[in-house]
Amino acid sequence: MSPSSWAGPESVLADAVGRPVDGRPEPLVLARELVKRFGDFVAVDGISFEISPGECFGFLGPNGAGKTSTMRMISCMSPASGGTLRVLGMDPGADGPAIRARLGLVPQEDSLDLELTVLDNLVVYARYFDIPRAEGRRRAKELLEFAQLTERAGDRVEPLSGGMKRRLTIARALVSDPDLLILDEPTTGLDPQARHLLWDRLYRLKQRGVTLVITTHYMDEAEQLCDRLVVMDRGRIAAAGTPRELIERYSTREVVELRFAAGEEERAAAELGPLAQRVEVLPDRLLFYADDGDALLGEAHRRGFAPVSGLVRRSTLEDVFLRLTGRSLVD
Amino acid sequence: MLTRPAGTRRRPRPLWVRSLGYWAFQYKRTWRSSLTSSFLYPVLYLAAMGVGLGTLVDHHVHSVGGVSYLSFVGPGVLAATAMQVGTNESTYPVMGAIKWIRTYLAMLATPLRVIDVLVGHLAWMVLRLVLTSAIFLAVLAAFGVARSPEAVLALPAAVLGGTAFAAPITAFSATQEKDANFSVIYRFVLIPLFLFSGTFFPVTRLPGWLQPVAEVTPLYHAVALCRTLVLGQAPGWPALGHAAYLVALTVVGVAAATRAFRRRLVV
Numbered sequence: 001m002s003p004s005s006w007a008g009p010e011s012v013l014a015d016a017v018g019r020p021v022d023g024r025p026e027p028l029v030l031a032r033e034l035v036k037r038f039g040d041f042v043a044v045d046g047i048s049f050e051i052s053p054g055e056c057f058g059f060l061g062p063n064g065a066g067k068t069s070t071m072r073m074i075s076c077m078s079p080a081s082g083g084t085l086r087v088l089g090m091d092p093g094a095d096g097p098a099i100r101a102r103l104g105l106v107p108q109e110d111s112l113d114l115e116l117t118v119l120d121n122l123v124v125y126a127r128y129f130d131i132p133r134a135e136g137r138r139r140a141k142e143l144l145e146f147a148q149l150t151e152r153a154g155d156r157v158e159p160l161s162g163g164m165k166r167r168l169t170i171a172r173a174l175v176s177d178p179d180l181l182i183l184d185e186p187t188t189g190l191d192p193q194a195r196h197l198l199w200d201r202l203y204r205l206k207q208r209g210v211t212l213v214i215t216t217h218y219m220d221e222a223e224q225l226c227d228r229l230v231v232m233d234r235g236r237i238a239a240a241g242t243p244r245e246l247i248e249r250y251s252t253r254e255v256v257e258l259r260f261a262a263g264e265e266e267r268a269a270a271e272l273g274p275l276a277q278r279v280e281v282l283p284d285r286l287l288f289y290a291d292d293g294d295a296l297l298g299e300a301h302r303r304g305f306a307p308v309s310g311l312v313r314r315s316t317l318e319d320v321f322l323r324l325t326g327r328s329l330v331d
Numbered sequence: 332m333l334t335r336p337a338g339t340r341r342r343p344r345p346l347w348v349r350s351l352g353y354w355a356f357q358y359k360r361t362w363r364s365s366l367t368s369s370f371l372y373p374v375l376y377l378a379a380m381g382v383g384l385g386t387l388v389d390h391h392v393h394s395v396g397g398v399s400y401l402s403f404v405g406p407g408v409l410a411a412t413a414m415q416v417g418t419n420e421s422t423y424p425v426m427g428a429i430k431w432i433r434t435y436l437a438m439l440a441t442p443l444r445v446i447d448v449l450v451g452h453l454a455w456m457v458l459r460l461v462l463t464s465a466i467f468l469a470v471l472a473a474f475g476v477a478r479s480p481e482a483v484l485a486l487p488a489a490v491l492g493g494t495a496f497a498a499p500i501t502a503f504s505a506t507q508e509k510d511a512n513f514s515v516i517y518r519f520v521l522i523p524l525f526l527f528s529g530t531f532f533p534v535t536r537l538p539g540w541l542q543p544v545a546e547v548t549p550l551y552h553a554v555a556l557c558r559t560l561v562l563g564q565a566p567g568w569p570a571l572g573h574a575a576y577l578v579a580l581t582v583v584g585v586a587a588a589t590r591a592f593r594r595r596l597v598v
Contacts, residue, residue: 038598077439078598097346097442105440111433115360124356128349128441176441 035082058229104173163194350451413493479563492553498584
C-alpha cells in the first residue's frame with residue numbers, strides 16, 4: 001500500500017455537511033493532499049491522513065520533515081497552501097475560532113507568561129475561551145493537581161524547571177476541556193524523570209478519551225503512546241501504520257548487533273549476510289536484521305566467528321525510522 | 332463545553348474583549364507604581380515648570396498668549412505625557428508579545444483571531460491613556476488650571492493624541508526583529524517633539540523655517556487641541572482641524588498595524 005493511499009479510498013467519510021455516510025464516526029481530522037509552502041520552499045508536500053476520535057496519533061520525522069507545519073495547520077494557526085483539511089468536521093479557513101475553541105495546543109516553544117504566577121497563567125488562558133472566572137479558577141486548581149504543580153501555584157513561572165513549564169503548558173491546553181489535544185514535541189529537552197511523568201499524564205488523558213496528536217523524534221515515546229503514526233520525511237509521509245505494523249513491514253522481528261575486532265568485519269558481513277534479511281555496516285558494528293536472532297548468532301559461532309560483543313534484541317521503531325529517513329544528519 | 336441551566340445562558344464575550352482582558356489582568360502586577368507615577372509626573376512638572384519657571388516667565392512677559400505660564404504649559408505637558416504613554420505601550424509590550432513572552436501566539440491558539448489580538452491590545456492602550464490623562468487633568472485642576480467646562484473634553488483630546496502615536500508605532504513595532512530602533516524613536520522623535528512642538532513655548536518663537544515643520548508634527552496638533560480645551564476657549568475650526576489630523580493618523584496607524592500583524596503572525 002502506498003503511503004498516500006493509506007487512509008483508503010473508502011474513507012472519504014463525510015458528505016458536505018460533515019455527516020458520516022457509512023455509519024463510522026467522522027474523523028476528527030481529515031487531510032487530503034495537504035500542502036504548506038513558504039515561498040519556494042515546500043514544507044509539507046501533499047500528505048493525507050485521518051485521525052479518529054479517542055486515538056493517539058503520532059507524527060514522527062527528523063527535524064525539517066514538516067511535522068510542526070502540519071501541527072500548525074491542524075490547529076488552525078497557519079493556513080494550508082493546498083489540498084483539503086477538515087478539523088472537527090469544519091473548515092479551518094472559515095471556522096478557525098469555532099475549531100480552536102475545541103482544541104488544546106501545546107506548542108513546541110512554550111508561550112507561558114513568565115511574569116504571571118503558575119495559577120494565573122491558567123486563569124488568564126481560560127478567559128480566552130470565555131470560561132467564567134470562578135469556573136476557570138476551579139479547573140485551574142484541578143489541572144495543577146493533575147500536573148503536580150499545586151505547590152507552585154502562587155510562584156512566578158520564570159524560575160520553574162523545563163519539565164514543570166512543559167507540564168504547565170499541557171495543563172493550560174487542557175483548561176478548555178478540549179476534544180483534541182495537539183502536542184508538538186512535548187518532551188524535547190526534558191530529563192528522563194520529567195519525560196516519564198509526562199508520558200504518564202498523557203496516558204491518563206488518553207484513557208479519559210481525549211484524542212491526542214503528538215509529534216516527536218523520540219521513538220520510545222511514539223512506541224509508548226501512539227496507537228497509529230506516520231513517519232514524515234522531507235514533507236511527505238514515508239510510512240504509516242501502528243508501531244507493530246511498521247516494525248513488521250519495514251524491519252525484521254529481531255536485530256543482531258555484532259562488534260568485531262578490526263579486519264574481521266568485512267568477512268563477517270560477507271559470510272553471515274545471506275543469513276539475514278538485511279545487513280547494515282556501521283563504523284563500529286554490524287547490524288543483522290533477522291527473524292530469529294539467536295539462530296543467526298549460533299550460526300556465527302559455529303562458523304568460527306568470535307565477535308567482541310554480540311547482542312540479540314527486538315526490532316524497534318528506531319530501526320524503522322532510521323531505515324526510512326536515513327542515518328545521515330538532517331539540519 | 333460549559334453547561335449552564337437553561338435561561339441563564341449569557342452571550343459570549345466578543346473575542347477582542349478577551350484579549351483586552353489579558354492586558355487588564357497583567358496590569359495588576361504593576362498598577363500601583365504605574366498609577367503613582369501617573370500622579371507624580373504631572374505634580375512635579377507643574378511644580379517645576381508651571382510654578383517655578385512660570386514665576387520667572389510671568390514676571391518678564393506677564394503672560395504667554397494671554398494666560399499664566401502654568402496655564403500655558405499644563406495642557407502642553409498633558410498632551411506630551413499622552414504621547415509618552417502611547418509610545419511606551421506600543422513599543423516594548425508589542426515586541427514582547429510577539430517575541431519574548433509570546434502572548435499573541437498563546438492567544439492565537441485559542442478562539443481569538445489576529446484582528447482580535449490587535450484590537451484588544453489597542454483598546455488596552457486607549458484605556459491606559461484614559462487613566463493617565465484623567466489623573467493628569469485632576470492634578471491640573473488642583474493647580475487651579477482646567478476649571479472650565481470645556482476642560483472635560485481635554486480628556487478625549489489627550490487620549491486621541493496618545494492613540495495617534497500608539498497605533499502607528501504598534502504597526503512599526505510589529506515589523507521589528509530587535510528593540511534597537513525603539514531607542515531611536517525615543518531619541519530622535521519623542522524628545523525633539525516634546526521640546527519643539529509648542530509644549531513649553533509657542534511655535535511662533537521658532538525660527539521661521541522651522542515653524543511649518545513643527546506644525547505638521549502630531550504632537551503640535553495634540554498640544555494645540557488640549558490647550559484650547561483646557562483654557563476653556565471656544566473650540567472652533569482650528570480645533571476641529573487638529574482633531575481630524577489626529578483621527579486620520581490613528582486610522583492610518585490601525586490599518587498599517589492590521590497589515591503588519593497579519594504578516595507577522597499568520598505564517
